[in-house]
Amino acid sequence: MTAGGDVDIRVEDLGKTFRVPEREAGLRASLRSLVRRTHRDVHAVTDVSFDIAPGEMVGFLGPNGAGKTTTLKMLSGLLVPTGGHATVLGHVPWQRERDYLRRMTLIMGNRNQLQWDIPALDSFELNRAIYRIPDAEFRALRDEIVELLEIGDLVRKPVRNLSLGERMKAEIAAALLHRPQVLFLDEPTIGLDVTMQKRIRSFLAEYNRRYGATMLLTSHYMADVQALCRRVVVIDHGAILYDGSLRELSSRYSPHQTISVTLDDQAAELSAYGEVLSAAEGRYALRVAKEQTSAVAARLLAAYDVRDLTIEDPPVEDVIEQVFAGSATTVEVTR
Template identity: 60%
Template sequence: MPAIEVYHLYKHYRVHHKAPGMMGSLRAFFRRRYRVVRAVEDISFTIEPGEVVGFLGPNGAGKTTTLKILAGLLHPTAGEVRVLGFVPQRRERAFLRQITLVMGQKQQLLWDLPAIETFLLNQAVYGIPEAEFRRTLAELTALLDLEGLLTKQVRKLSLGERMKCELAAALLHRPRVLFLDEPTIGLDVTMQARIRDFIREYNRRTGATVLLTSHYMADVAALCQRVLGIHRGHLLYDGDLDALAERVAPYRIVRVTLAQPLPAGALAPYGDLIALNSHRAELRVPRARTAEIAAALLAALPITDLAIEEPPVEEVIRRVFAEAARLDAEAAESPPEEEGP
């Protein structure tokens, strides 16, 4: 049975629409008008136990709304959602004991108390036996390098230290499903890498299912083989990250180091020249002809080193959403739906 099942999920909000100025306020006082915001629009997917899946999309695409529905914080407008066989909106105790939601921009730690106090509170909330609590805490302390942080006031911790404690607090009850919403936001590159390493190791040790949103494509490339792409509430893509690159970026990057500087004209016949800096050059070449072009370069030019790379994940994702935005712009826009009082 899939760990997460989503079938034809919709989430719409009624938002008060008020014209600007005093007259707009007066009119709204006597006759309020609303518009419908379609945050999630008919999306379906399933995630198997143990999968780590990236959930990608621009701001306002519907990612966090979907995660909140899966965690039981929001009720769907329509559709069917199941997590570990439970209906999330019922918020059953057996369900809550097996999931966790970590939001990088929100915290659960008690600000003026040491992190260990929040951990003890969570132990009581989840009814974790003392021996199990100590064993799990020791494991998380080792994995996240929390030694010396647990007894410091939360407000005295750095952002990275606080995020590590947030993760530990969310995992003390050993959840089987992790919903991670921007867990590395605002962290420096070193701390981002450490959080990624932890998520990967936690998944390997426990077999937990992970659904991850992030604006840092390094997070997605390092952790997820499969990605879901969402735009304006619609699911645009569900599949392998490499297959997505092949579909929307049918080229590879060839980087060469030259024994001597060459003019741009000498490299132009082999592909689109992206950069040329003294002895180094970058070319964009068709994916299907990569091997042929690499061989021709080595045979014809004074090359001391050659590397073939996939296009950056950021570029792949940018192309997906740029194409979606272009199609939106070309489509006839319908006026916003309004409701009376």
């Protein structure tokens, strides 16, 4: 865990339970609910704890309904928790102090804050006023962000004329003009094409490098997380399943690696080396226990004329799936 004085985000046993009305289908149930309403408690987040150090970029992973967005909303002050505590930059988020709101930003991929009918440049002006950004600083940062995101021409068009990806870039630019120290990003690349995703990723990495901003990011695109975050927090059913490095996650939850090998021999029998995943035209893929990969590779090199050989970890998506499938009750905190 990170040392107490060097923490931007501290979350301790944070919990959020929603009370939702419940009734069965049908007229009788409907009439009964007029007299006696029944409710059900939905535990969206349960006893979540983690610390994030200044400048750290952390991926927050989990399936739909895992509690990611609820946690982000609590940390950005939109929801009040029903249990536990959290501080961000020394503030209790849900007290929504202006000093806090000026230093953070929440970017939600599927929500738009820019004015629809006017160019983004005009919306930027509103943010300049709201966040009291001095003129020179505003111009410098705006121009820098516009250049980094390559949206010089786009910001002059009415937002309604922009594509989804272009709009998202403009949204991100607007959200960062006040140079927030903490960024909460909820699916910032959702619905965007691969090129656009890449550009936004590299922009966020650059922003983090230049300004040392702390970021907590949720995304269903593992490429986002792999490109930006060394550390991941995995959450499911409202509880943390894993908190540690992405690399450690792979080795912990996937005891196998894949050896891809190309041989001159197009009919080699390799089942003695590992589980054969595929074999076609001299190219073979073998699943091998991680601790045996070096030895198996050496044996293959010795036994065959090997044209090419690579060893790969399984895709992170598969690892995460493994985490959800195998550890519904285990909590792994490796930091």
